[in-house]
Amino acid sequence: MTFLHFFVYITIIVFLAAVIARGVRIARMPIHLRWDLYPIPHEKGRAHYGGSILEEVDWWTKPRHKDHIGELKVMILEILLLKGVWEHNRKLWFGSFPLHFGLYLLIGGEALAVLGGVLHLLGQQFLFLQPVITVVIWTGCVLGVIGTVIMLLMRIFDSNLSKFSTPSHYFNLLMLGAIYVTGILWLSGDQGFAANLVGFYAGLVSPSVMPALPAVAFWHIGCALLFMFYLPFTHMTHFFTKYFTYHSVRWEDETNRPGDPLQKKLDPQLAQVVTWSAPHVGADGRKNWVDIVTSPAPEIEKETK
Amino acid sequence: MAVAVKSKKKLSIRDFSKPSEQLAHVDPEDLYPLPPPYDKVEEQPGFKRLSEEAKRKYEATLDDTMVVNIPKPKDKEEEDKLVRQFVSGLEKLFSPENNWTFLQPLTLSMEHCARCQTCIKDCPIYEASGYNDIYRPTYRSEILRRLYFKYVKGGGGWWKKFNNGDIELNWTLVSRLLELSYRCTLCRRCAQSCPIGVDNGQISHDLRKLFSCEMELAAKDLHEKGTIQQLTVGSSTGMNALVVKDNCEFIDEDMEERTGIKVETVWDKEGADVLLIHNAGEFLAWPDNPGAFALILQEMGISWTLSSEIAGYDGVNYGLFYDDVQLARIAMRHYEIAEKLKVKKILMGECGHLTKAMGVVGDRLTQATPRENAMAFLDGVVFSGKLKLDPSRNDFPVTLHDPCNMVRSMGIVEPQRRVLRHIAPKFREMHPHGVRNYCCGGGSGWAIMSQNNFLDWRIQVSGRKKFEQILNAFADEDPGAETPKYVCAPCSNCKGQIRDLFDYYGAKEKSGLYYGGLIELVVNAMVDIKGRFIDWEIM
Ligand code: SF4
Ligand code: SF4
Numbered sequence: 001m002t003f004l005h006f007f008v009y010i011t012i013i014v015f016l017a018a019v020i021a022r023g024v025r026i027a028r029m030p031i032h033l034r035w036d037l038y039p040i041p042h043e044k045g046r047a048h049y050g051g052s053i054l055e056e057v058d059w060w061t062k063p064r065h066k067d068h069i070g071e072l073k074v075m076i077l078e079i080l081l082l083k084g085v086w087e088h089n090r091k092l093w094f095g096s097f098p099l100h101f102g103l104y105l106l107i108g109g110e111a112l113a114v115l116g117g118v119l120h121l122l123g124q125q126f127l128f129l130q131p132v133i134t135v136v137i138w139t140g141c142v143l144g145v146i147g148t149v150i151m152l153l154m155r156i157f158d159s160n161l162s163k164f165s166t167p168s169h170y171f172n173l174l175m176l177g178a179i180y181v182t183g184i185l186w187l188s189g190d191q192g193f194a195a196n197l198v199g200f201y202a203g204l205v206s207p208s209v210m211p212a213l214p215a216v217a218f219w220h221i222g223c224a225l226l227f228m229f230y231l232p233f234t235h236m237t238h239f240f241t242k243y244f245t246y247h248s249v250r251w252e253d254e255t256n257r258p259g260d261p262l263q264k265k266l267d268p269q270l271a272q273v274v275t276w277s278a279p280h281v282g283a284d285g286r287k288n289w290v291d292i293v294t295s296p297a298p299e300i301e302k303e304t305k
Numbered sequence: 306m307a308v309a310v311k312s313k314k315k316l317s318i319r320d321f322s323k324p325s326e327q328l329a330h331v332d333p334e335d336l337y338p339l340p341p342p343y344d345k346v347e348e349q350p351g352f353k354r355l356s357e358e359a360k361r362k363y364e365a366t367l368d369d370t371m372v373v374n375i376p377k378p379k380d381k382e383e384e385d386k387l388v389r390q391f392v393s394g395l396e397k398l399f400s401p402e403n404n405w406t407f408l409q410p411l412t413l414s415m416e417h418c419a420r421c422q423t424c425i426k427d428c429p430i431y432e433a434s435g436y437n438d439i440y441r442p443t444y445r446s447e448i449l450r451r452l453y454f455k456y457v458k459g460g461g462g463w464w465k466k467f468n469n470g471d472i473e474l475n476w477t478l479v480s481r482l483l484e485l486s487y488r489c490t491l492c493r494r495c496a497q498s499c500p501i502g503v504d505n506g507q508i509s510h511d512l513r514k515l516f517s518c519e520m521e522l523a524a525k526d527l528h529e530k531g532t533i534q535q536l537t538v539g540s541s542t543g544m545n546a547l548v549v550k551d552n553c554e555f556i557d558e559d560m561e562e563r564t565g566i567k568v569e570t571v572w573d574k575e576g577a578d579v580l581l582i583h584n585a586g587e588f589l590a591w592p593d594n595p596g597a598f599a600l601i602l603q604e605m606g607i608s609w610t611l612s613s614e615i616a617g618y619d620g621v622n623y624g625l626f627y628d629d630v631q632l633a634r635i636a637m638r639h640y641e642i643a644e645k646l647k648v649k650k651i652l653m654g655e656c657g658h659l660t661k662a663m664g665v666v667g668d669r670l671t672q673a674t675p676r677e678n679a680m681a682f683l684d685g686v687v688f689s690g691k692l693k694l695d696p697s698r699n700d701f702p703v704t705l706h707d708p709c710n711m712v713r714s715m716g717i718v719e720p721q722r723r724v725l726r727h728i729a730p731k732f733r734e735m736h737p738h739g740v741r742n743y744c745c746g747g748g749s750g751w752a753i754m755s756q757n758n759f760l761d762w763r764i765q766v767s768g769r770k771k772f773e774q775i776l777n778a779f780a781d782e783d784p785g786a787e788t789p790k791y792v793c794a795p796c797s798n799c800k801g802q803i804r805d806l807f808d809y810y811g812a813k814e815k816s817g818l819y820y821g822g823l824i825e826l827v828v829n830a831m832v833d834i835k836g837r838f839i840d841w842e843i844m
Contacts, residue, residue, distance in 0.1 A: 029412065030405035033629070034665040035507065037496055038716040038740045050740030052716025054664065057685035058650070060675040084500035089423035096421070163317055164420040164443060166470040234468055238417040238501045245417070245502025249410045258672040266669055272402040274630070276518035277393065280533065281630050293633040293670070296536060 004221070008204055011225040018232030019240065026244050030269050031262070037250045041074040042066040052253070060257050071251070080104070095154055099147025102180060105140025109133050113194070117201030120209070130194035137197075138187055144180035148173055168234060175227045182220035190214050316438040318447050318470065322478040328439060329368040335435025336765060340776045342784075343810055350809060352765060353758040364480035368439060370762040372487040372524050372754060373516075375480050384476035387520070391479045392456055394519030398511060399457045403518070406629045406669075411511050414503040415453045418446065424495035424505060429743050429770035430488065440766075442495040442505035445485045448472060449508055483522055486512035490748030490767060491626060492709040497741070510749075513627040523627050526754045531623040532631040536638070540585040540619035541753075549618050552588045553595070553611070560596040564828070565835035568599045573646070574610035580643050580674075581609055582663070583654035584797035585619035586753075591800060593838070594655060597824040601683075604833075605691055610646065617642040620654060622662035626749040636667030643674035651676045655822045657708030657796035658750075661715055678711065680795060683823055684720035687727055693832040696728045699839075701789050703729040703826070704778040706771070706803065707742035708796035716740070721795060721823055728830040729793075733781075735774040743770045745794070747802025755805075763802070764809045772806050775818065786817040789841050795823040819844050 039050035044067040046052060053059045077083040082100060085093045112133045116126040152173050155161050187193050196211045200221075203210025213221075231237070238245075256262045270289040274281065282292060320328065333352055338344045355365055364375040378384040397403040399412065424442050425431055431440045438444055451472040454465050465471075472478070489509035496504040517523040535541040540549065553570040560568040571577065579602065587594045602609045611618055616638045624632025643651050651674055653660045664676045686692065705725055711717045718739050725732040737743070745752070746768025754763070779790045794800045803820045812818040819841060829838040 026409065026413065029409040030401050031669065032409050033406045033667075033669045035407070035410055035504075036665070036714065036716070037493060037504070038713055038718075040716065043716065046716070046719075049718055050712070050716055051718045054678060054715050054717050055681055055684075055720050057681050058675070058677065059681065078500070082500060084498065085421075085423060088426065088498035088500075089421065092421055092423060159315070160422045160425070161420070163315075163438070164422060164447060166420075166466075166468060168468045169420065171467075233464075235417050235419060238419065241413060241417050242502055244409070245413045249413065249504070250496075250502055256668045256672055257675065260672065262669070263672050269401075269405045270670070272405065274403060275400075276397060276403055276630065277390070278518050278521040280521065280528075281518055289633070292630060293637050296634075 002207065002210075004218075005204060005207065007225055008221075011229045015228045015232055019237065022232060022237055023240065026241060026248075031265055032249070034253065035249055036253045040251045040253060042068060042071045042251065044070070060255070075246070092154065095147050095150030097147065098143040099151055099176065102140045102142070102144025102147055103176070105136050106144065106179070106183065107140075109137035109140060110197075112136065113197040114201045116194075116198035117203075117205070120198055120202040121205060126198060129198070133194040133197065134187065137183060137193075141180045141183040141187065144176065145184065148177035148180060152177070172227075172234070172236065175223060178223040179220065179227060182216055182223055185216045186214065186220050189216060316444075318444070318451065319472055321448055321481060322473040322475050324477045325366065327366055327368065328481060329437055331369060331434050331437055331766060333765075335437065336433060336769060337435070339769070339773055340780070342815055343772075343776070349765075350761075353761050355757055359757055364484070366477065367481045367484040368488070370759050371484065371757045372759055373483055373522060374525070374756070375483060375522060378476065388474060388476055388479055390520050391515070392474070394515040395452060395456055397519060398515045399453070404511070404514070404629070407507065407511055407514075410504060410507055414446070414505070414508055415450050417501050418443070418450065418499075418503045419501055420447070421500070424499045424503070427494045427498045429492075429494070429746070430490070430767050433766045433769035439485070440488055442489070445482065445489070445512065446503075446505045446508040448478070448482060448485075449512060482512065483516050486516065487524060487749075487751075490709075490744045490746065490751060492744035492748050493713055494709070494741070494744065497713070510626070514629060517628040518630060524750070524754060525756070527623040527627050527750045528631075531621070531750070531753075532628065532635060535616050535619055535621060535623075536631075536634060537615075539615045539617075541621045541623065542585045542589055542619065544585060544588070544619075546613040546615075546618065549585065549588055550613060552592065553599075556588070556592045556596045557599065559592065560600055563834075563836070563840075564600060564831075564838060566600060566604070566833065568596065568603060570595075570599050571610045572613050574608070575645075576647050577608045577610040578649045579607055579609040579652045580646055580648040580650075581611055581652045581654065582617070582620035582639060582659070583611075584621050584656035584659050586621070586797045586801065587654065587656075588618075590804075591797070591822065593825055594822045597822075597828040597838070598654065600828060601686060601692075601824060604831075605686060605689070609652070610648070612642050612646060614642050614645075620656060620659035620663060622659060622667075623750050625658050625662040625666060632662060632666065633670055636662055636670055639663055640667070640671055640673035648674060650674060652682055653678050654797075655679045655795040655824065656798065657710035658798060660717075661710035665715060678715070678717055680711065680717050680720040680724075680823070683724055683827060687724050687827060692827075694728055694827070694830040695832050696730050696830055698830045698832075698837065699729040699791075699826055700731065701791055702731040702733065702779055702782050703791045703793055704733055704735055704775065705738070706735065706745060706775075706792055706794040706796075706799055707738055707740075708794070708799050709742065709744050709748055711796065712742055713740050721793075724823060724827065725793065728826055729791075733778055735778045743774060745771045745796075745799040745802040745806075747798060747805070750798070752798045752801035752805070760805065760809075764806055768802055768806050771803070772810065772812075775803075775806075776816070779816070779818075784816060786814055789817045789819055791826070791839070792818065792820040793823055793826060794820050813844075 041047045044065040116129045119126040199211035274283040365371045434440045454469040491506045493506040531541045622635040
């Protein structure tokens with residue numbers, strides 16, 4: 001195994017482990033109090049104006065129809081086109097959209113190259129993939145460079161952003177910029193770019209088929225790996241935690257009517273011992289949530305007497 | 306599209322811990338002009354300043370006003386003790402046993418903000434302040450975020466600072482942060498525009514909780530005079546059961562006199578179909594509203610009751626705004642009372658936060674008696690065909706204010722509009738409206754807070770947008786007082802703020818602006834009542 005193999009495998013392992021760990025940590029957090037925020041796209045027939053089933057008389061007796069297609073539509077527009085930024089911060093969208101969409105295309109191109117690598121190892125033809133990979137990654141890198149430059153300029157010169165940016169914001173943009181620029185340099189200087197990229201992925205499994213890559217390819221791969229290595233430890237994990245902010249908070253509207261299964265999950269949470277220190281809470285190291293909220297706190301008892 | 310943001314007051318995050326006499330200041334000139342005849346700064350009542358005595362006694366170094374009245378620590382030792390308490394509270398805020406109620410949303414908001422500032426344009430307070438940095442939705446969130454990474458996520462290592470920035474923790478920061486948590490109405494408008502799903506309103510909410518649950522520091526009107534009083538005396542208004550029953554007797558008599566229909570409020574009737582719970586402020590400030598409910602329930606032939614138990618006649622739940630323990634105590638109290646009376650459902654009166662606390666937020670405490678909101682109920686009443694209604698009796702211009710808690714946080718948008726379109730021929734919308742509405746400026750309990758000079762602040766800064774919206778909604782009408790114009794605000798808290806706005810600007814006298822609930826318009830349209838129920842003379 002070469003140094004390259006080692007670096008790639010370690011990065012993939014760290015990336016996946018950290019992403020899964022974060023995902024599991026968030027998913028296993030207690031069920032919170034309802035904190036939905038409208039519009040909620042799965043409210044069938046009401047999502048367009050932000051309505052909910054609570055608009056019905058005796059709503060608890062009515063069947064709930066969830067519009068999962070509507071939800072999917074909103075998610076696709078949000079993820080692919082950054083619709084929210086388009087609507088609420090048009091100026092930023094002109095940088096943020098190419099930055100993100102460039103990345104999607106780059107990742108898409110890499111995924112196609114991985115597929116080519118698998119086909120190659122299976123002894124199959126993959127030539128039809130090569131022009132597609134080249135075009136997709138070219139487009140991704142060009143869009144990415146445009147987005148990075150705009151975002152960097154905005155982060156530096158727009159005081160609204162610069163005051164609230166930390167060093168990592170600039171570093172992240174520079175890293176992304178480096179990935180895109182080295183990608184363009186590799187693409188433009190290597191006639192066999194797609195074949196080499198496919199060969200690189202095949203070579204990760206079978207070192208004997210690893211092609212001789214140009215020097216710039218190592219820069220590109222190095223930048224991408226470094227970015228992947230530290231990304232799961234930053235706010236950029238919003239690429240997947242956004243699932244939770246939407247599905248587990250904003251759009252989470254599960255009811256707890258008599259007979260609903262939710263209470264079973266809530267009971268253990270209510271059985272936890274409270275340790276808040278303010279006197280009115282009345283925590284004594286033994287009382288749990290049920291004890292605390294169903295009995296008046298010491299201060300309250302005092303006032304009642 | 307929101308306006309372009311040009312921040313006038315340049316403040317860095319780290320300035321927050323630097324001691325100074327006052328960190329931020331809003332000049333009357335910073336406030337954008339209102340439509341005429343309220344457009345001349347020199348003709349406005351002005352902005353009272355905090356008294357020197359208040360400044361001497363309390364920590365007042367944040368901005369021009371003060372809500373919590375934090376006594377100044379005697380010495381450095383006491384300051385350090387308070388800072389240590391704060392750190393302890395910070396740790397508990399991120400512990401599942403103490404904050405299971407909001408841990409997931411809070412952690413998500415802490416760890417994933419891109420600092421893109423997309424949300425800032427949606428905050429009416431930030432905009433009205435002339436884009437004063439301190440009132441940005443992201444400013445207080447960023448301070449808590451830096452503290453979270455430093456003290457909860459462990460260490461101030463270079464990676465943490467590089468990634469999330471740094472901040473110095475001292476008493477100056479702690480005392481300012483407490484006040485700053487009360488410069489956001491928790492309206493959650495900014496949360497709607499965050500592409501990541503970060504909720505800066507919820508961050509303000511949880512900050513307030515930290516201070517209340519760990520340090521016994523909260524706005525007096527919400528805590529001592531609010532939830533504590535409600536759980537001891539029976540109501541945050543201070544009314545005990547005897548007083549409220551007395552008031553209702555008077556309201557019943559008044560209803561009969563004005564409508565010609567004998568109305569009888571029912572108390573503690575076991576087995577009634579409906580337990581009606583109002584915000585008790587209605588009995589004192591807007592008695593027409595509970596009177597109208599009694600009349601409508603009676604005319605619809607619904608078996609109903611009020612409860613005279615502690616907190617049973619007051620659906621207020623200020624715990625929603627600052628303290629989950631108090632929220633849960635009050636919500637559980639309401640649910641227990643309904644269970645005891647064996648009613649089929651609770652009808653929640655016209656109050657946004659009451660509806661949200663009792664209707665959905667408290668839902669995760671126990672499987673309680675079903676709750677119905679007043680908007681859906683009135684929609685059902687109006688279209689049931691059981692009441693004879695004549696829309697021409699509401700022949701004046703009407704606009705609708707959307708209470709944030711009902712609309713943005715519960716999705717109750719259309720019923721009130723269906724009703725208004727049916728019974729108020731001159732109904733028109735404000736812009737924007739529905740789930741993208743603007744807060745009245747008195748959200749999160751502010752409408753009952755007027756200590757020091759806070760009234761001035763919440764009128765001129767946080768309520769500015771709403772007042773502007775109201776004026777614009779009636780721009781096509783005769784601007785004078787001769788044409789009465791009705792702002793329908795189906796929420797006690799919002800009515801309190803709108804009352805204060807109109808009083809402050811003399812809007813009734815100058816522009817003929819009046820306000821009230823939704824049910825009053827329904828009763829006013831009833832053919833069977835004598836005369837008019839909405840009487841401009843007594844409003
Ligand atoms: S809260 Fe959301 S919109 Fe606001 S700065 Fe953070 S990520 Fe951007
Ligand atoms: S919740 Fe409302 S008041 Fe608070 S920061 Fe957001 S927009 Fe402003």
